[in-house]
Amino acid sequence: MLLSLSGFLFQVKNPVEQLDFATFCTLASSIGYGGVELRTTQVNPKTSKNERKEMLDIVKSMGLVVTCLTARNLPLEGKERDVFFDNYLDLCNDLECGLMKIGSDPKWCKEAAIKAELCGVTLARNNHVGSQLETVNGTRNFLNTVNHHNFGLLYDCMHLAISREDYLNCIPEFFKFTKNILVQSRRRVCVAGNSEEWVPALPNEDGVQDWQNVFKQFRKQGYDGLITVIENSWPADRREEVAHKCYLILNKMWRAAGSE
Numbered sequence: 001m002l003l004s005l006s007g008f009l010f011q012v013k014n015p016v017e018q019l020d021f022a023t024f025c026t027l028a029s030s031i032g033y034g035g036v037e038l039r040t041t042q043v044n045p046k047t048s049k050n051e052r053k054e055m056l057d058i059v060k061s062m063g064l065v066v067t068c069l070t071a072r073n074l075p076l077e078g079k080e081r082d083v084f085f086d087n088y089l090d091l092c093n094d095l096e097c098g099l100m101k102i103g104s105d106p107k108w109c110k111e112a113a114i115k116a117e118l119c120g121v122t123l124a125r126n127n128h129v130g131s132q133l134e135t136v137n138g139t140r141n142f143l144n145t146v147n148h149h150n151f152g153l154l155y156d157c158m159h160l161a162i163s164r165e166d167y168l169n170c171i172p173e174f175f176k177f178t179k180n181i182l183v184q185s186r187r188r189v190c191v192a193g194n195s196e197e198w199v200p201a202l203p204n205e206d207g208v209q210d211w212q213n214v215f216k217q218f219r220k221q222g223y224d225g226l227i228t229v230i231e232n233s234w235p236a237d238r239r240e241e242v243a244h245k246c247y248l249i250l251n252k253m254w255r256a257a258g259s260e
Contacts, residue, residue, distance in 0.1 A: 001254055003247065004035035004067040004228040007042045009239055011232060017041050018236055021055060025062045027240060031247045035067035037228050043069070043095065045087035052094040059095075066097040067226055068154075068180060074104055085112055092121045099179060099226070101126060101154060103133075106145035113151035124179040126154035134163045136170045143177050152179040157209045158186050162198060168213055175221035183250065184230045185209060200233045202242070204249045211250075215257035227254075 005028040010018040019027065021042055028036050036059065043055060059066055071088040075081040081104065092100055100116065103109070103125040113123050125133060125142070133139045133153075143153060155178045157167035186198035187207035203211045229246045 001224050002034045002226050004037050005033045006037040006228050006230045007039040008230050008232045015041050022058050025058050029062035035065045037068040040072045056095050066095045068099040069097050071102040089119050109146045110148045113148040117150040124152040124154045127156040127159040129159050129162050136165050153177040154180045154182050156182040158184040161209050171217040180226040182230050212253050215253050219257045
């Protein structure tokens with residue numbers, strides 16, 4: 001299992017990053033993470049070649065790898081979309097990153113997956129409320145329509161839980177597609193007017209997703225791949241604490257899931 005820390009944890013609303021890149025990598029390495037997921041606020045196609053090399057040197061000097069890049073703001077169609085995608089493939093190559101988070105219509109995703117495979121890059125899309133992958137059935141239909149081994153799933157049980165979906169029993173089916181398990185923990189709380197909202201919580205707190213059983217189900221299927229700590233929306237003064245605690249909690253849960 002490779003545990004990775006996402007820059008999303010330290011992204012503020014501007015959007016900018018709370019930590020500079022070297023500090024972020026130093027933190028991840030000092031805690032024990034094996035990799036870092038980079039956001040567009042940290043690196044994007046506008047980042048110069050020299051800056052990319054400097055960033056990769058920092059990552060390697062810390063004993064880390066770049067686990068995933070997020071291709072946000074993909075144009076909806078046409079040549080602009082293809083150029084945007086090519087630029088992100090180039091970025092993945094420069095940062096020696098083999099996984100890109102991206103989403104579009106299934107037909108284009110299949111074509112993109114074929115092209116990305118030639119560059120040594122795997123494509124994947126995450127479960128997300130309001131998207132085609134917000135439900136188990138929607139996820140199934142999307143992945144089966146793309147129907148290519150180089151396009152997979154970033155499994156996100158938080159978004160499935162918010163959609164009231166059975167995020168545990170779908171794991172045996174979605175295991176073969178899963179390229180990354182995204183860790184975002186939320187607890188449902190009631191607010192005025194009989195409405196509710198989901199608030200950040202640690203993975204071992206009451207009321208969050210059943211992470212122990214998520215890991216147990218994945219380990220039963222033989223998963224031993226990438227797990228990424230996302231955990232955004234925490235107050236700025238608690239983010240480093242959250243990064244530390246998630247590392248300890250998730251490693252403990254992963255070991256326990258393998259011994260059951």
